[in-house]
Amino acid sequence: MHTLFDHIERDFHGSSNHNENSYDYYNRSARKDITIIRDLLEKWFSSYPENEKFELKKRFQKDFDPAFYELFLYSLFKKLNFEVVIHPDLPSTDKKPDFLIKKDELEVYIEAKVVNDKSANQQAFERKINxxxxHLDKIICPGFLLQIDTLNVKTAKQPSAKKIIDHIQTEISKFHPDKITEEITKYGFEAIPEIEYENDDIHIIVKPVPVIESAREIENKRAIGMFPIETFWGGSSDALKSSINNKAKRYGNLDKPFIVCMNMLASKGSMDWDAKTAVWGSQSISWSSNPENRNIKSGYALDGVFLTSKGPRLKNLSGVFVSRVFPSNIPNAEHSFFEHPFTENKFDLSKIELSAQFTKDGKIQTRKGKSLNEIFQIPENWLE
Known part of the structure; x- marks a missing residue:
């Protein structure tokens, strides 16, 4: 009988490494919250068809997020009383969608996709930084946590961590936490000294921030306490729109309703705003030039996935389910179903029972459905 995680003794209570494979961390952690999550995923996995478990576990080990999302969707539709068929055959192509769900007379094809707002190059760069x-987390700095104030990687090369660590280790040994605490008390946080290192590949500035005396003897603590502030402009609606387009066109015309499910793991923007923008169109405000009656109205531009200035599109698609679910927020995850108003494969929306948006009399309506904590019977504070 296949299990998702190993039956082993666990004694590691720390956080994951920055570049650690998520599956490996969930498999080795003894933290209480991770144990609760692992037990739930194992329970879901136990209900997965036995002949599919080996392949799913391999995908968990290789690429955790897409595998987790497929297991989440499988478990979600089972909880909503659907029969779920994995990788069903299609009449017109050898390609196979992720699921076919069935309830009463309703049958719907399901395709799952994780949406990330970072390009392959950006993800490779992030792995390099992680x-x-x-390496920097292993610096020995009793009495301090390191604030990474500036980090500028100049080339595509992996910076030599040894030279950076040796330099920071040498410099930080010249400081005492009590002395810097006194300076902060007198002059504020600007008094914290800077440790700077620069060569042709990297420029980094770190600050040794003193910690309270009771925390100075903690073993195996990580050196980094604060990271550079990341700023960005804009959201992730373009990445979501592109993913919906690609998935909707993958199978051509189908003989049954078809839903694409998108899990937004993007670090930018708001799931609610970006989902509405991608699906319905860019949100805008218009008003009259009459100063006596501005008649301010909000609406959507004709640039969504369902409708553009050229008319309805992706009519083989019945709807889009958008979520932002992680293993840690399952009962509280944001989610919504968007019904395609011009679909050629319409179905009974009430069978899905999830919160939904749809059009009626030319206006977008919202229906409150079952919450995930209600569906899965998991308390909202389940990890406390």
Missing amino acids: ELYD
Whole structure:
């Protein structure tokens, strides 16, 4: 009988490494919250068809997020009393969608996709930075946590962590936490000294921030306490729109309703705003030039996935389910179903029972459905 995680003794209570494979961390952690999550995923996995478990576990080990989302969707539709068929055959192509769900007379094809707002190059760069952070976390700095004030990677090369660590280790040994605490008391946080290192590949500035005396003897503590502030402009609606387009066109015309399910793991923007913008169109405000009656109205531009200035599109698609679910927020995850108003494969929306948006008399309506904590019978504070 296949299990998702190993039956082993666990004694590691720390956080994951910056570049650690998520499956490996969930498999080795003894933390209470991780144990609760692992037990739930194992329970879901136990209900997965036996002949599909080996392949799903391999995908968990290789690429955790898409595998988790498929297991989440499988469990969600089972809880909503659907029969779920994995990788069903299609009449017109050898390609197979992720699921076919069935309830009463309703049958719907389901395709799942994780949406990330970072390009392949950006993700590769992030892995490079995370590897550097993993090395810097091993710096021995009793009495301090390191604030990474500036980090500028100049080339595509992986920076030499040893030279950086040796330099910071040498410099930080010249400071005492009590002395810097006194300086902060007198002059504020600007008094914290800077440790700077620069070569042709990298420029980094760190600050040794003193910790309270009772925390100075904690063993195995990580060196980094604060990371550079990341700022960005804009959201993730374009990435979501592109993913919906690609998935909707993958199978051509189908003989049954078809839903694409998108899990937004993007770090930018708001799930609610970006989902509405991608599906219905860019949100805008218009008003009259009459100063006596501005008649301010809000609406959507004709640039969504369902409708553009050229007319309805992706009519083989019945709807889009958008979520932002992680293993840690399952009962509280944001989610909504969007019904395609011009679909050629309409179905009874009430069978899905999830919160939904749809059009009626030319206006977008919202229906409150079952919450995830209600569906899964998991308390909202389940990890406390």
